[in-house]
Amino acid sequence: MYNIEQLKMLVLSAELGSFSACARKLGKVQSAISQGIANLEIDLALQLFDRSTRKPTLTPDGQRIYQYAKAVLFQTAQLDNAVTAIESSEESLIRLACDSAIFTNEFKQVLNGFGNKFNHTQLELITSTSTDITRNITQQKIDLGIVFTDLEFKNEVDPCFIGHLPFYAVCHPEHALTNLKKVNISDLVNHKQLLQRGETGEFMQQFPQISADVWWANSFESLQMFIKQNIGWAYLPAHMVEVEIKKGQLYKLPVMIDHKTWRIPVDIVTAKGVIMGPVMSWLYSELKTIITE
Missing domain, CATH: 1.10.10.10 (Winged helix-like DNA-binding domain superfamily/Winged helix DNA-binding domain)
Incomplete structure (x- = not known):
């Protein structure tokens, strides 16, 4: 034979x-x-x-x-x-959860490197809100999470700060707020605010509710869609909106409280005391580079 x-x-x-x-x-x-x-x-x-x-x-x-x-x-x-x-004890599957707002170009490069380096480890990418990711980490439904820093530190997870993600307050170019040369909190209160929250209704402390009139979504992409329909205003990641602002498709609000660009801290989180295999250790290390400041 x-x-x-x-x-x-x-x-x-x-x-x-x-x-x-x-x-x-x-x-x-x-x-x-x-x-x-x-x-x-x-x-x-x-x-x-x-x-x-x-x-x-x-x-x-x-x-x-x-x-x-x-x-x-x-x-x-x-x-x-x-x-x-x-x-080599390489893991068969890594479950990675990330708020889609953190999908920077550097993040995509890490995923590409993962695919080239580990042909026999499957990757499951889960997009979710930061609050839901942290909860799923504690329930061991996820191996690694990339989240906006939880200001209320939870003992069940080990966070690692990796940088700040810049955000802009934006609205549709035809929104009433664009008529103002300077936008104060009192001006924002009078217009529909667009905010993100998770499955249990939790929302991040970094994005406080200012207006009484709010629409909610579980992703910043959905908030961006609302804005394009001229429904309201929101803070969105700079990397998601910079091109559209330059093209005049979105309007960056001159908010008075933002003397400098508002930057939100980002963490990598794992369950407390988790033991990482070689693949997860590599991914954990590479994900520290996805935010450049």
């Missing part, structure tokens, strides 16, 4: 253009390659190479078998890598 080594000879001979080149690649003598290919043809009862010319070329049957052989070799390599990952 044919074996992996013979399939490798077939693929390399076809791709390198000769049995001799395949022999050099595998560190064997050419006669071993010729015999290996011949034995494979006997086992399959097919002629794989046309040897009538100076340079052996795949026959039509050989072309078909070549494609399957490549797939088998790829799967074999994947199996070998999986075994290596298990031997």
Whole structure:
């Protein structure tokens, strides 16, 4: 019966253009390659190479078998890598939760690096509010969380501060607030405010309710959608709105209490005393770089 080594000879001979080149690649003598290919043809009862010319070329049957052989070799390599990952104690799944407002370009680069480095660890990305993420961390439904800092420190989690995310107060360009050269708290009170809160109704202390008239959502993308419909005003992450502000699609409010850009602290959180494997340790370290100030 044919074996992996013979399939490798077939693929390399076809791709390198000769049995001799395949022999050099595998560190064997050419006669071993010729015999290996011949034995494979006997086992399959097919002629794989046309040897009538100076340079052996795949026959039509050989072309078909070549494609399957490549797939088998790829799967074999994947199996070998999986075994290596298990031997290295790499986790099979990492559950990462993040407030979607924190999806910076650097965050996306970390995910791309994760995919390139850990082919045999699955990643589950869960988007949620910071309050819901912290609760799910304590219930061990999530391995890692990226959240806006909880001002009421919880003993059940271990936070690690990684930076500040800038926010702008914004509204639709045709909103009534755009007529004001300076916007005070008393001006904001009179207009619908858009705020985020979680499944249990908790909202972050960093975003206090100013107006009595409020619409709620569980994501900043939804708040942004409300603003584009000219429903109200809200504080949104700068990286989400800067391009649209420049294009005149959103309006940055000149709020008097914001002498400087309002920046919200961000933490990575894990359950108290959690033991990290090699994959989670790598991800934890890389996520510390997703906010540049």
